[in-house]
Amino acid sequence: MNAFASGHLVAAPVLLPLVTAAVLVGMGDRWRRWKAGLNLLSMVASLALAWHLLQAVAAGGSTATFGVYLPGNWPVPFGIVLALDRLSALMLVLAACVALASLLFALARWHRASVQFHPLLQLQLMGLNGAFLTADLFNLFVFFEVLLAASYGLLLHGGGTGRVRSGLHYITVNLLASFLFLIAVALLYGITGTLNMADIAVKLPHVPSGDRGLLHAASALLAVAFLAKAALWPLNFWLPSAYSAASAPAAAVFAILTKVGVYAVLRLWTLCFPASAGASALFGGSTLLWGGLATVGFGAIGMLASQQLGRLAGYSVITSAGTVLAAISFDVPELTGAALFYLASSTLAACAMFLLVELVERARQVEVDAPSADDSEAPLPTFGERAAPQDVNLDDARMPLVGRAIPAAVAFLAVAFLVCTVVLAGLPPLSGFVGKVAMLDALLDARRDAPGQWRGEAWALFALLIVSGLLASIALMRAFITHFWALQERAAPRLRIVEVLPVLLLLAACTMLALRGEAALRYTGYAAADLHVPALYTRAVLQTRPVPAPAARPRP
Amino acid sequence: MEIVISLAIGVLVSAGVWLVLRPRTFQVLIGLSLLSYAVNLFIFSVGSLSLDAEPIVQAGLPPDLLHYTDPLPQSLVLTAIVIGFATTALFLVVLLALRGLTDSDHVDGREEEP
Numbered sequence: 001m002n003a004f005a006s007g008h009l010v011a012a013p014v015l016l017p018l019v020t021a022a023v024l025v026g027m028g029d030r031w032r033r034w035k036a037g038l039n040l041l042s043m044v045a046s047l048a049l050a051w052h053l054l055q056a057v058a059a060g061g062s063t064a065t066f067g068v069y070l071p072g073n074w075p076v077p078f079g080i081v082l083a084l085d086r087l088s089a090l091m092l093v094l095a096a097c098v099a100l101a102s103l104l105f106a107l108a109r110w111h112r113a114s115v116q117f118h119p120l121l122q123l124q125l126m127g128l129n130g131a132f133l134t135a136d137l138f139n140l141f142v143f144f145e146v147l148l149a150a151s152y153g154l155l156l157h158g159g160g161t162g163r164v165r166s167g168l169h170y171i172t173v174n175l176l177a178s179f180l181f182l183i184a185v186a187l188l189y190g191i192t193g194t195l196n197m198a199d200i201a202v203k204l205p206h207v208p209s210g211d212r213g214l215l216h217a218a219s220a221l222l223a224v225a226f227l228a229k230a231a232l233w234p235l236n237f238w239l240p241s242a243y244s245a246a247s248a249p250a251a252a253v254f255a256i257l258t259k260v261g262v263y264a265v266l267r268l269w270t271l272c273f274p275a276s277a278g279a280s281a282l283f284g285g286s287t288l289l290w291g292g293l294a295t296v297g298f299g300a301i302g303m304l305a306s307q308q309l310g311r312l313a314g315y316s317v318i319t320s321a322g323t324v325l326a327a328i329s330f331d332v333p334e335l336t337g338a339a340l341f342y343l344a345s346s347t348l349a350a351c352a353m354f355l356l357v358e359l360v361e362r363a364r365q366v367e368v369d370a371p372s373a374d375d376s377e378a379p380l381p382t383f384g385e386r387a388a389p390q391d392v393n394l395d396d397a398r399m400p401l402v403g404r405a406i407p408a409a410v411a412f413l414a415v416a417f418l419v420c421t422v423v424l425a426g427l428p429p430l431s432g433f434v435g436k437v438a439m440l441d442a443l444l445d446a447r448r449d450a451p452g453q454w455r456g457e458a459w460a461l462f463a464l465l466i467v468s469g470l471l472a473s474i475a476l477m478r479a480f481i482t483h484f485w486a487l488q489e490r491a492a493p494r495l496r497i498v499e500v501l502p503v504l505l506l507l508a509a510c511t512m513l514a515l516r517g518e519a520a521l522r523y524t525g526y527a528a529a530d531l532h533v534p535a536l537y538t539r540a541v542l543q544t545r546p547v548p549a550p551a552a553r554p555r556p
Numbered sequence: 557m558e559i560v561i562s563l564a565i566g567v568l569v570s571a572g573v574w575l576v577l578r579p580r581t582f583q584v585l586i587g588l589s590l591l592s593y594a595v596n597l598f599i600f601s602v603g604s605l606s607l608d609a610e611p612i613v614q615a616g617l618p619p620d621l622l623h624y625t626d627p628l629p630q631s632l633v634l635t636a637i638v639i640g641f642a643t644t645a646l647f648l649v650v651l652l653a654l655r656g657l658t659d660s661d662h663v664d665g666r667e668e669e670p
Contacts, residue, residue, distance in 0.1 A: 138632055145639045152646055161657045165665045168581065168650050172663075175588055175643055176576065179595045182636055186595075186629065190602035195628075 010069035010084045012049055013092055013129040021122035029115045036107055039118040043100045050092035057089045058523055064530040066540035073546045077199040083135035083541050086527035091263055094344055095128040098256045098351045101502035105355050106249035108499045113158045124150035124253055131260055135541050137185050137195045148174050154250035166245040173238045181225035187218035198541035201271045201534055205278055216283055223284060230261025231321045233295040239318060244310030248358035255350040258321045259343060266328050270531040275331060288329035289457055293464055295322025300468040303475040309357040312479055316424050319468055320346035326461050327439055333532045334442035337525035342435030345513050349423035352506035356420060360413055360483055409495045414484045416503050423510045425473035431513035436465055438521055561601050568594035581651045581661050592640040596633050603629030
């Protein structure tokens with residue numbers, strides 16, 4: 001089962017950011033350039049590592065491949081376990097992409113706003129990676145707290161009344177969700193006597209019927225804790241204001257935070273309540289479905305209602321989280337696979353959108369520098385043209401055209417914004433479209449294969465997928481027109497290459513997802529198929545044995 | 557014993573929830589603290605409440621839950637206390653920052669309009 005020659009590699013996505021953060025905390029403010037360089041190096045290494053792990057789990061073709069690692073070398077149900085499968089590997093790559101993009105963007109100026117930006121970003125990545133890798137419920141709680149603590153710091157990064165106010169709300173909501181998480185974990189431990197997710201899944205069918213109500217209560221509490229993070233309506237009121245108040249690099253990282261909640265729901269729900277779970281089969285599925293559909297509607301209407309770009313991007317995150325939640329609740333492997341593809345594409349696009357928001361807003365107003373301890377560095381050469389062209393264009397009637405050439409910076413912003421719109425709204429030809437079509441296709445296939453079980457809910461999702469795309473494209477195009485076509489007299493914004501680069505890379509990743517759509521969809525399809533056979537996961541985790549002590553090891 | 561623990565948890569939770577829903581930041585902070593105490597007690601209670609039992613194995617006593625208390629919830633509580641304490645401290649800092657920035661202790665940074 002364990003396809004990794006050196007199993008230690010599975011723990012590396014947690015250890016690398018942790019060690020880097022520890023080193024970065026110790027480096028004083030005088031070492032800022034070194035800190036930035038070290039952080040960048042470590043971030044690129046994290047991405048390479050995540051990509052390597054993804055390749056390793058993808059190498060098995062259609063057979064499920066797991067990398068299981070016992071950090072304390074304790075026997076399985078007792079010690080902490082890290083388990084890597086296709087879903088976790090995909091999430092690791094997404095987290096590394098988003099964190100790298102955020103860091104590149106921050107290198108332009110945001111990282112100067114406080115000394116602890118670099119360690120916070122690394123700790124955020126560590127918490128994310130740990131949450132994606134762990135196979136232990138309490139360990140999941142700890143990693144959730146790590147990533148939340150780092151996100152509190154990142155949300156407050158840059159300071160200001162707006163950030164502190166929404167930070168207070170954000171911390172309160174997440175603390176309450178954490179308490180629910182703890183209560184649910186304690187209840188589950190009381191019922192099953194174990195905290196290992198695989199062990200819980202194995203023991204759930206044997207829970208006596210008298211305890212079943214308690215079990216369902218515990219699962220529902222756990223789901224509320226996760227869904228508050230996944231921004232399910234009505235638990236998502238805090239999200240738009242928090243995300244729009246955050247500085248651009250922080251908001252870009254937050255694009256994946258809602259997906260952590262989605263990941264946890266997907267992992268535990270498919271593991272604990274598969275269709276074969278008897279009395280608890282698909283427990284809570286309809287809540288997930290209707291909640292997801294309501295979230296899609298709420299997000300789409302919110303996008304239409306938003307005037308600020310930041311809130312628009314926040315609502316688009318809500319819409320995509322709702323879409324994925326509603327799609328996975330059908331418990332159809334093909335649909336889940338398509339939803340995972342959509343999740344990857346929408347995370348990358350939302351991250352790019354949050355970065356673009358700041359660049360576009362900067363273009364609209366007099367440039368205000370981020371609070372900064374050191375302004376001595378001269379800006380890099382700008383994209384904007386320094387002087388308006390002297391000659392006047394003449395049209396066919398030999399009349400001078402009023403207006404001037406569009407500065408390169410504005411052109412870049414406009415094109416990037418359009419590409420983002422296309423991905424987020426699911427318009428052809430980019431990856432958002434591929435994801436949505438794959439979901440619609442899976443819905444129709446499910447109808448053809450089992451017409452008897454075809455329910456009205458499926459039509460509701462079918463319609464909402466299309467309508468939410470329409471509403472999203474209306475909202476985004478309206479924002480595009482007000483920001484780029486209703487042009488006022490003003491200088492071109494000054495963009496630095498290092499700010500443009502992450503946006504370009506993210507959009508290139510979306511394009512690659514569309515170009516290599518077949519391979520990517522096959523991968524997510526296998527990931528979903530593995531999820532729907534929970535025995536694969538439980539067997540891989542429970543059959544792992546600790547490494548024998550050196551003395552007991554037979555000599556070669 | 558069970559009655560006392562459940563009453564204590566119930567009182568702490570109800571007081572905590574009421575305080576969290578109040579509009580003043582300090583009330584919210586105290587409410588969150590009370591809730592975290594309640595949660596810690598709750599975790600403690602799922603490991604079978606027992607009097608005069610320790611979680612450390614001794615020679616001569618068979619290692620089962622009749623003779624010992626479950627050590628795992630105790631370690632969970634310890635972790636939860638540490639994490640809850642740290643996040644509460646962070647909340648306190650943000651509370652003071654908001655107080656300083658807005659000159660108001662309302663959670664929204666300004667009083668509601670009547």
